[in-house]
Amino acid sequence: xxLSEFFLPTLKExxxxxxxxxxxxxxxxxxxxxxxxxxxxxxxxxxRVLRKVEKIVREEQDAVGAQEVLMPTIQPxxxxxxxxxxxxxGAEMLRIKDRHKRELLYxxxxxxxxxxxxxxxxxxxxxxxxLLYHIQWKFRDEVRPRFGVMRGREFxxxxxxxxxxxxxxxxxxxNKMFVAYLRTFARMGLQAIxxxxxxxxxxxxxxxxxxxxxxxxxSEVYCHKDLLGFDVMSEEVTDDQSLQLIVDRWTSLYAAxxxxxxxxxxxKHGESLLNARGIEVGHIFYFGTKYSExxxxxxxxxxxxxxxxxxxxxxxxxxxxxxxLIEAFHDDDGIVWPDAVAPFHIGILNLKSGDSACDQACxxxxxxxxxxxxxxxYDDRTERVGAxxxxxxxxxxxxxxxxxxxxxxxxVVELKKRATGEREEIALDAVLERFIN
RNA sequence: CGGAGCGUGGCGCAGUCUGGUAGCGCACUUGACUGGGGGUCAAGUGGUCGUAGGUUCAAAUCCUAUCGCUCCGACCA
Numbered sequence: 001x002x003l004s005e006f007f008l009p010t011l012k013e014x015x016x017x018x019x020x021x022x023x024x025x026x027x028x029x030x031x032x033x034x035x036x037x038x039x040x041x042x043x044x045x046x047x048r049v050l051r052k053v054e055k056i057v058r059e060e061q062d063a064v065g066a067q068e069v070l071m072p073t074i075q076p077x078x079x080x081x082x083x084x085x086x087x088x089x090g091a092e093m094l095r096i097k098d099r100h101k102r103e104l105l106y107x108x109x110x111x112x113x114x115x116x117x118x119x120x121x122x123x124x125x126x127x128x129x130x131l132l133y134h135i136q137w138k139f140r141d142e143v144r145p146r147f148g149v150m151r152g153r154e155f156x157x158x159x160x161x162x163x164x165x166x167x168x169x170x171x172x173x174x175n176k177m178f179v180a181y182l183r184t185f186a187r188m189g190l191q192a193i194x195x196x197x198x199x200x201x202x203x204x205x206x207x208x209x210x211x212x213x214x215x216x217x218x219s220e221v222y223c224h225k226d227l228l229g230f231d232v233m234s235e236e237v238t239d240d241q242s243l244q245l246i247v248d249r250w251t252s253l254y255a256a257x258x259x260x261x262x263x264x265x266x267x268k269h270g271e272s273l274l275n276a277r278g279i280e281v282g283h284i285f286y287f288g289t290k291y292s293e294x295x296x297x298x299x300x301x302x303x304x305x306x307x308x309x310x311x312x313x314x315x316x317x318x319x320x321x322x323x324x325l326i327e328a329f330h331d332d333d334g335i336v337w338p339d340a341v342a343p344f345h346i347g348i349l350n351l352k353s354g355d356s357a358c359d360q361a362c363x364x365x366x367x368x369x370x371x372x373x374x375x376x377x378y379d380d381r382t383e384r385v386g387a388x389x390x391x392x393x394x395x396x397x398x399x400x401x402x403x404x405x406x407x408x409x410x411x412v413v414e415l416k417k418r419a420t421g422e423r424e425e426i427a428l429d430a431v432l433e434r435f436i437n
Numbered sequence: 438c439g440g441a442g443c444g445u446g447g448c449g450c451a452g453u454c455u456g457g458u459a460g461c462g463c464a465c466u467u468g469a470c471u472g473g474g475g476g477u478c479a480a481g482u483g484g485u486c487g488u489a490g491g492u493u494c495a496a497a498u499c500c501u502a503u504c505g506c507u508c509c510g511a512c513c514a
């Protein structure tokens with residue numbers, strides 16, 4: 001992408017509405033614009049990141065055998081009356097009427113919808129287990145939206161639903177999601193810690209929140225500091241037993257959110273207990289037959305008996321993660337994207353647009369990187385160099401190739417790593433090869 | 438939902454108390470000079486002062502209503 005053509009409205013000054021760093025940076029970097037309270041438009045740069053996050057989430061879901069579906073944003077109220085949640089959910093649920101005065105709602109979550117689908121099409125215990133997920137926009141009419149996309153009213157969520165024949169099987173589904181979540185966040189460079197959590201209005205008796213630590217986090221959390229050193233990517237899952245071992249390992253140390261914090265239990269850990277603020281990026285629940293019973297979703301068992309499937313639901317706030325990532329990865333100059341979610345991998349800075357040697361060197365490199373499938377943002381604008389550096393740093397492109405007439409005379413360019421600010425001189429000819437590997 | 442505050446060009450703000458030509462910085466346009474970390478000079482474009490009603494010779498400014506947004510608290514991916 002050429003920056004001169006890219007729709008990237010960056011801001012030098014921050015809109016006064018934005019209070020926390022991720023919100024400020026998302027506005028300044030031209031990622032989002034607010035539409036109304038807690039509702040945002042995603043501009044090209046922000047959307048690229050959102051898609052990358054979404055892709056990682058999807059890949060890890062697929063990897064454990066979850067199958068993607070896409071359920072609607074608008075749901076009939078009847079479904080929610082069946083489960084009993086139409087009244088329970090309260091004002092947070094956006095209720096609407098269509099032209100025939102039929103009651104509808106903008107889905108805040110999809111337990112009812114998925115249960116309806118499963119009960120209509122799954123008849124036998126042999127059809128289970130099933131893990132189904134979708135990535136869809138949700139709406140929750142928060143009393144007080146804030147922190148940009150971190151607590152929006154409209155947000156993109158991945159929600160998975162598990163259906164199993166027994167508690168034992170349901171635990172396996174739960175474990176699969178548990179580990180898939182650890183991997184999902186780890187791939188984005190985030191250390192997410194599973195913490196014992198409240199089940200809230202979704203109900204159930206087994207639940208973990210996945211929390212990333214950040215000073216601006218909304219919840220107060222407590223955990224054993226050794227958890228921060230755990231690495232899920234080195235763990236290998238071969239069967240249900242090894243899956244259980246990983247879950248056991250991660251749940252062996254104390255970790256709880258404020259609501260579930262147990263003072264006497266925590267005191268045993270003394271010095272090793274960490275008290276910090278955290279951002280909830282995922283939440284998994286096992287809730288048994290709550291919905292299958294309420295909505296009469298059943299399958300036939302081996303003896304022809306009626307089985308109410310054991311269910312769980314598993315959410316990742318995809319749009320929130322974009323904000324969470326920025327909270328975790330930024331410095332004074334702007335965003336510092338981890339490679340896995342960076343909107344572009346390389347930025348090219350033409351320090352003298354209009355100089356034929358510079359232009360030629362830049363365009364050649366730009367094209368060859370593109371040809372090799374590397375996402376590259378070429379700043380070909382006739383801006384002052386300071387503005388180019390500032391913009392490239394602000395939007396957080398991990399690698400910057402700096403091409404100017406001075407060094408180009410020797411066939412050399414500068415390569416700057418955004419995260420550390422380190423620069424090295426490198427032959428122009430060597431840049432492509434460097435990034436293909 | 439309780440408490441507080443703010444709506445003036447794309448962004449950041451002054452002007453409101455004490456009514457009288459709508460202003461500043463950034464951004465944007467044009468030209469020139471420039472060019473290794475948000476440049477300099479010159480000339481420009483852009484505003485129903487959130488909306489509606491009222492008071493007044495006269496309203497961004499006073500009054501009333503209303504809408505929107507933000508912050509603090511209680512709730513949540």
